[in-house]
Amino acid sequence: MASNFFAMISRLKYIDRWALMRNTHEENLSEHCMETACIAHALAVIGNRRFGKYYNAERAALLGLYHDAPETLTGDMPTPVKYYSPHIREAYAQVEQSACEHLASMLPEDLRADFAPFFFKDETDEELWKLGVSAKTQHNEVAPGQHELAPIYAQCNVAVDHNQLIMETLKKVAYRHNLQCLLHEKPFEGVNGSGKHNNWSLVTDDGINILDPGKTPHENVQFLLVLACILKAVDVHADLLRESAADPGNDHRLGANEAPPAIISIFLGEQLQDVVEQLLSTGEATHSLNGGKLQTGVTTLPDLTKDATDRNRTSPFAFTGNKFEFRMVASSMSISGANTVLNSIVADTLAEMNNEIEGLSGEAFETAVKSVIRKTLSENKRIIFNGNGYSDEWVAEAESRGLPNIKTTVDATRYYLDPECIAMFERQNVYTEAELRSREEINYETYAKVLHIEALTMIEMASKLYIPAVIRYCTSLAQSINAVNSAGAGADVSVQNELLVKASSLLADAKKALAALIEKTDKADEYDEGEPLAVYYKDEIRSAMDDLRTPIDELEMIVEKSFWPVPTYGDLLFEV
Numbered sequence: 001m002a003s004n005f006f007a008m009i010s011r012l013k014y015i016d017r018w019a020l021m022r023n024t025h026e027e028n029l030s031e032h033c034m035e036t037a038c039i040a041h042a043l044a045v046i047g048n049r050r051f052g053k054y055y056n057a058e059r060a061a062l063l064g065l066y067h068d069a070p071e072t073l074t075g076d077m078p079t080p081v082k083y084y085s086p087h088i089r090e091a092y093a094q095v096e097q098s099a100c101e102h103l104a105s106m107l108p109e110d111l112r113a114d115f116a117p118f119f120f121k122d123e124t125d126e127e128l129w130k131l132g133v134s135a136k137t138q139h140n141e142v143a144p145g146q147h148e149l150a151p152i153y154a155q156c157n158v159a160v161d162h163n164q165l166i167m168e169t170l171k172k173v174a175y176r177h178n179l180q181c182l183l184h185e186k187p188f189e190g191v192n193g194s195g196k197h198n199n200w201s202l203v204t205d206d207g208i209n210i211l212d213p214g215k216t217p218h219e220n221v222q223f224l225l226v227l228a229c230i231l232k233a234v235d236v237h238a239d240l241l242r243e244s245a246a247d248p249g250n251d252h253r254l255g256a257n258e259a260p261p262a263i264i265s266i267f268l269g270e271q272l273q274d275v276v277e278q279l280l281s282t283g284e285a286t287h288s289l290n291g292g293k294l295q296t297g298v299t300t301l302p303d304l305t306k307d308a309t310d311r312n313r314t315s316p317f318a319f320t321g322n323k324f325e326f327r328m329v330a331s332s333m334s335i336s337g338a339n340t341v342l343n344s345i346v347a348d349t350l351a352e353m354n355n356e357i358e359g360l361s362g363e364a365f366e367t368a369v370k371s372v373i374r375k376t377l378s379e380n381k382r383i384i385f386n387g388n389g390y391s392d393e394w395v396a397e398a399e400s401r402g403l404p405n406i407k408t409t410v411d412a413t414r415y416y417l418d419p420e421c422i423a424m425f426e427r428q429n430v431y432t433e434a435e436l437r438s439r440e441e442i443n444y445e446t447y448a449k450v451l452h453i454e455a456l457t458m459i460e461m462a463s464k465l466y467i468p469a470v471i472r473y474c475t476s477l478a479q480s481i482n483a484v485n486s487a488g489a490g491a492d493v494s495v496q497n498e499l500l501v502k503a504s505s506l507l508a509d510a511k512k513a514l515a516a517l518i519e520k521t522d523k524a525d526e527y528d529e530g531e532p533l534a535v536y537y538k539d540e541i542r543s544a545m546d547d548l549r550t551p552i553d554e555l556e557m558i559v560e561k562s563f564w565p566v567p568t569y570g571d572l573l574f575e576v
Contacts, residue, residue, distance in 0.1 A: 005106035037064035070099035186252035193253035201323035218285035238264035250330035260316035267315035314389035
């Protein structure tokens with residue numbers, strides 16, 4: 001491997017640092033970077049172990065190790081000069097950027113992406129740091145142009161604020177680069193949609209995570225009691241939890257084969273599932289499954305321990321080691337609603353369980369606790385499902401278990417005024433009945449307005465962009481056919497004829513669907529605001545929009561690109 005990158009990095013030891021004050025001894029950049037890396041790593045570890053943080057200690061160390069690498073080219077700039085004025089600081093930043101680019105160019109091409117995070121500041125990160133928001137991980141997701149950012153775990157109210165700041169920052173940074181950050185849940189049909197994974201746990205006021213099962217969860221009575229409580233809360237209030245993730249865009253995403261289904265279930269993993277089965281079958285849990293060995297099929301690798309908690313990406317509410325992950329929240333939504341519901345239903349269930357065991361002590365207390373755990377698990381075991389949530393078989397099984405399958409925002413909104421929902425929120429002093437009614441009205445109004453705007457946009461685009469473009473394309477085909485036929489050479493024009501017939505037929509379908517959508521949109525004025533209007537948009541307008549989209553999507557596949565009036569799917573997905 002021919003590269004002078006590492007030779008350049010080795011020059012750090014020959015460059016002395018400029019000192020603001022008199023030092024007892026000189027320090028070169030190599031010493032400084034090494035000490036910075038050690039300190040950064042130690043601070044990250046201390047933060048994780050003692051203060052409940054989730055810092056990436058190894059990344060912190062590497063950032064410290066390479067943070068002054070560009071100075072092998074620029075030298076160490078005295079601080080008073082570097083920060084003398086905004087203009088000088090901006091100019092020096094450009095010099096640093098140029099040095100970083102030169103360093104990266106010294107690496108073999110296949111290694112540059114691995115070293116780039118240590119030299120180039122991520123603009124999104126920089127903007128978020130200004131706001132006090134740190135990301136644990138960032139990576140590409142499955143779909144083209146789709147990315148995931150995971151902020152550092154934080155207390156609920158703080159995490160909600162961070163999430164809002166992240167969404168705003170992503171849009172702002174994208175706009176600077178003439179791009180758009182789409183927070184839509186399902187912007188492209190047939191392509192993976194976007195959502196949020198809301199990681200949720202319960203921590204005591206002295207920092208102890210009570211959802212940490214430990215190495216022997218079968219012996220952790222406190223954990224099992226809280227687990228049983230959560231199972232009951234989610235089972236009893238599955239409809240309300242589904243409503244907390246209800247959004248017009250999310251209706252397209254949920255159940256679309258890469259997202260959780262609209263059916264609420266809980267994934268526990270092999271280890272906890274086994275503990276639960278022991279408690280239900282014998283009344284006692286005597287052991288916990290170990291992970292065992294991961295079967296890699298490669299004999300030259302050392303034995304790798306398998307995680308007994310496992311992970312299931314198809315579950316909407318999954319236990320992931322020491323927390324639950326609620327995966328239904330829409331990408332455009334605030335996470336405040338989901339967490340308000342989660343905290344409320346679990347608090348209400350905990351209060352209910354507390355009433356059953358309060359005042360007991362000694363052996364009577366232990367007996368009562370174990371009895372409550374077994375009883376609760378037995379009554380709410382239907383909510384546990386460790387299988388494939390994407391399968392049609394699960395939909396049928398969930399129905400047989402009596403689990404609700406609430407497919408739309410309109411259907412979910414109705415549960416706000418369920419007597420059990422109202423009573424629960426009022427017991428917890430979270431919402432009054434009047435506040436829940438107002439939220440119901442707002443949900444219906446928002447749903448109808450969103451679909452109204454989308455319908456009008458479709459009408460505008462179909463009328464003024466797509467249909468005229470297809471007409472021009474058909475005209476071009478007809479002229480081609482006439483020109484070839486008039487040449488008198490007996491040339492085969494079957495391809496042009498086939499395309500013309502196909503495009504003309506789809507054009508007629510699009511025009512018919514457009515007229516139907518216009519008619520139904522105009523008719524919406526006849527319905528009262530609130531639930532009646534929202535139901536009309538769900539049942540009539542949405543289906544009419546789908547009917548218009550179908551021929552337009554098909555036309556995009558056959559109309560020559562120069563005629564198409566907007567960027568194609570391919571342009572949007574692969575040309576950025």
